[in-house]
Amino acid sequence: MSEHSKSSPLKTYLAVWGSLLLGTFITYKVAFIDLGRFNAAVALTIATIKALIVALFFMHLRHAHEKLLKLVVISTIFFLFILLVLSMADYGTRTWS
C-alpha cells in the first residue's frame, strides 16, 4: 500500500514464505496418517492459518492504517459462513425424526 515499510520487510516475507511451505508439507504428510474425523479439521486449520498469514503479511492487512479493510474481510467471511453453515444445517437436520 502506501506504507513505507517497516524496517526489514524482507525478514518477515521470508519467514512467512517458510511457514507457508512448512504448513504445506505438514498438511501433505499428516493426510496419510489416520486421525479419523480430525484429518479434515487439521488440514483446514493449517489452510486457514496459511490464508491468514498471506492476508496479514503479504497483502499488508496487518499494517492497514484503518480498520475498514479488515471489516471488509471479516464481513465477507461472515456471509460466506452463513451460506455454508445454514445450507449444511438443512442437510444435516433432514434425517432428524
Add this chain to the structure above:
Amino acid sequence: MSMATTTVQPVERENYLNKEYGVGSWLLTTDHKRIALLYLISITFFFFIGGFFALLIRLELLTPASDLVQPDTYNKLFTMHGQVMVFFFLIPSIPAVLGNFLVPLMIGAKDLAFPRVNLLSWYLYIIGGVMMLHCMLTGGVDTGWTFYTPFSTAFSNTKVIEAGLAIFVAGFSSILTGLNFVVTIHRMRAPGMTWSRLPLFIWAHYATSIIQILGTPVIAITLVLVVAERALHLGIFDPKLGGDPLLFQHLFWFYSHPAVYIMILPSMGVVTEIIACFARKRIFGYSFIALSSIAIAVFGFLVWAHHMFVAGISVYAALVFSLLSYAVAVPSAVKVFNWTATLYKGSIHYDAPMLYAFGFIGLFTMGGLTGLFLAALGIDVHVTDTYFVIAHFHYIMVGGALMGYLGGMHFWWPKISGKLYPEGWARLAALIVFIGFNLTFFPQFVLGYLGMPRRYADYSHMPEFQVLNVLSTAGATVLGVGYLLPMLYFLWSMRYGKPAPDNPWNAAGLEWMTSSPPTTFNFEKEPIVTWEAYNYDELDRAHKEEVKVVG
C-alpha cells in the same frame, strides 16, 4: 440561489448535457450523470418489454381457458416477464439511474471513484440485455424466472443457457456498480460531510451496494453450474445422477432473496428524501433509518430458505428461517414508524413526488405485512405458489420499489433535465397509478387465498376465479396508462418544459446547490459542509415565502 422562483436564462449555461454533442461523447462518456441517462433509456426500454409480457399474461387470464396462447408459450411469458423485470429493470433502476446521478452530487464529489468502471457497468448491462433479447426472439425460456432444476438443466427445451449467461453478464454490471458506490462513499466525501450528515439516500445505497457485492456473485456461480450441467449432463442438481435440486434452490435464493432488498432499499432512500422535503422537517430518527438500512442488508442474507418451506428442507431449518424472516421485518417497520413521525406536525405539500411517497408507505406496508403471513409456516403451506405470493411481491416491488422510483424521477427531474415537468399531469398520473395498482393486485390476494395457483394459463377447473381475474386485468390497463403518462410528459418537458431553477423545491442537500442541470464536474468549488442533513428549518427561515412549484 435556492429561491423558488423561475429564472429564465437568456443564454443556456454550459452543463453536462450540452457540453459535448455526438453519439461518441455519450457512448464513451465517463461522466456519471450521462451514464445515468444511458441507463435511464436502457431500463425504460426493458420496462416496456417486461410490461408487454405482463399485458399478455393478464389478457390470457381474462378467461379461464388457455385460449390466447398455448400453455408452453404462457410459461415463457411469465418467465420472461420475471427475468426482464427483475434483472433488467428493478435491480438496476434506482441505483443505476438515480444513484449514479446523485451519489457524487450528494456527497460533494466530482464523480464516482471509478468512472471508467461505471461505463463498463453500463456496457455489461447492455451486453446482457442484448443476449436476453436475442434469447427471447429465438425461442425464449420457460423455466420460471427461478430456473428450478432439474427442469431447467435436464428437461426444458428452451434457451436456458443463453438466458442464464445473459443474466450472468448483467450481474457483473450490478456488482461493479455496488463496488463503485461503496468506494465512492468511503473515499470521496467532501470536507465536513461526515457519516452522520450524509443524506439517507446515500445510506440506503450503501446498504444496497453491500448486497450487490456479496450476493450477486453467488447467483453468478449458480448460473455457471446450471449452464455446465445442462451442457454436460453433470448431475450436480439432477436426482437421477445423485444430485440434489434443493442445492440449486439454496444457492439461487441465497442471492435472490437479498436481491429483493436491492430492489427496495434504494426506493426507501428516495422516499426518505421526499418526505423530509415535502413535510419541511428533519427526518425523525436519522440514525434509526440509517442503521435500519444496514440491518436490512445484513438480515436479508439470513432468510433465503423461506422460499423453500415446501420444497423439502428439514423442518428444523424451516423453523429457523421462519424465525429469522420475522426478524428481518423489524428494521423495515422501523422506517415506516420514522417516516410517520416525520410527517407528524410537518407542513405537508402534496406535490407529485409526495403522492408517490404516500403511495409507497401504504402499499409497502401492506406488502410487508403479507410477507409476515408468508413467513408463518402454517399459512405458507396453503398459500405458497398461489396468487397470494404474487400479490405480496408485486405490492412491494411495484407498489413499493416502482412508486419510489417514479417519485424520485419526479423529484429530481428538474435537476437531471433542467426542466420542470407539468405538475397537474404528474399528480393525475400518480393517482391513476395508485388506483390501477390496487385494482390489479388486491384481487390477487383474494385469488391466492381462495387457492388459484400461480403460473397457470388455464384455470377452467375453477371458473369462479374469472371475476377477480377480469378486475385484475382491468386494473393492469389503468396501471399501464398511469405509467405511460410520465414517459410522455417527461419527454414533452425536455423540449417545452419551463426551465428549472437550481432548487425548485427549496430542498436540502448538496445536489440542490448546483445548477439545474449540473455542470460536468458538478461543483464550481469543492463544497465544505458545516450543516446537518435535512436542515429544513434553516432553509425555510432563510426564505420566508412558501415553496411554490411552477408547473
Add this chain to the structure above:
Amino acid sequence: MSDSTVVGLHHEEQHHPELLHHFAEPQQQRDAASLGMWIFLATEVMFFGGLFCAYLIYRRLYFGDFGAASSSIKAGLGAANTAVLICSSLTVVLAIWGAQIGRRSLMIGSLVLTMLFGLTFLGIKGVEYKEKFDEHHVPGASFSFDHVPIPGHPDQYANPRHAQIFFSLYFIMTGLHALHMIIGLGLFAWLLFMARKGRFTPEYYTPLDVGGLYWHFVDIVWIYLFPLLYLIDRHP
C-alpha cells in the same frame, strides 16, 4: 468511522502525473484503488464460495465416493503446485518491495519469476488434467469410474454417479481457479511491461499493489482447494 478522505481545498503539491482528475490527492486515489480491489476480492470470495458450498454438501453426503475419487488424483502434484504458488506470492511481495525502495532490477526480476511460477502452475495443472482425461475421469459421455474401492472399505465400490459429481466440482473449481491464474498472468504481463517502461517509482506503484492483492487471493483459493480436493481420505 474514520477513514482517509481528503481534506482541504488548496494543495500546493505539484500535480502528480498519475493523479486522475476526480481525485484531489494521490493518497485518496491510492486508498480508493486499494479499497476497490479488496471489495472486488470480496466478490470473488463469494463467487468461489458457492462452489465450496456445493462441494462441502456433497462431500458430507457421499464421503466414501468422494474419498475414492479424490484418491485417484495425485496428491504430490497438488502439493507441488501449492508450493509453486507460495513461491510466486513471495516474488510478488518482493516485486512490490523493489518498487518501494527503488530497486528496479529486483522489481522486474521478481515480476518475471512470478510469471514463471504461474506458468509452472498451469503446466502441472495441464499434466493433471491430461491424466484425468486419459483415465476417463472427465465428466460427460465418456466418464467411467467402475470398480474403484472406497478408501478403508475394500469390499465396497464407489458409486460412479457420485464420483462424477466429485469430478464435476473438481474440474469446475480448479478450472475456474486456473482461469483466474491465466487472467493473473495477463495482468502481470501488463505490469511487467509498465515496469520496464519505468512507470513505477517509490511514489507510485499502485497497479503493482493492486495486482499483487489479486495474485495473493488466487493463491489463497488454492490453499483451500488443495486439502479439500486432494486429501479427503488418504489413509486407508
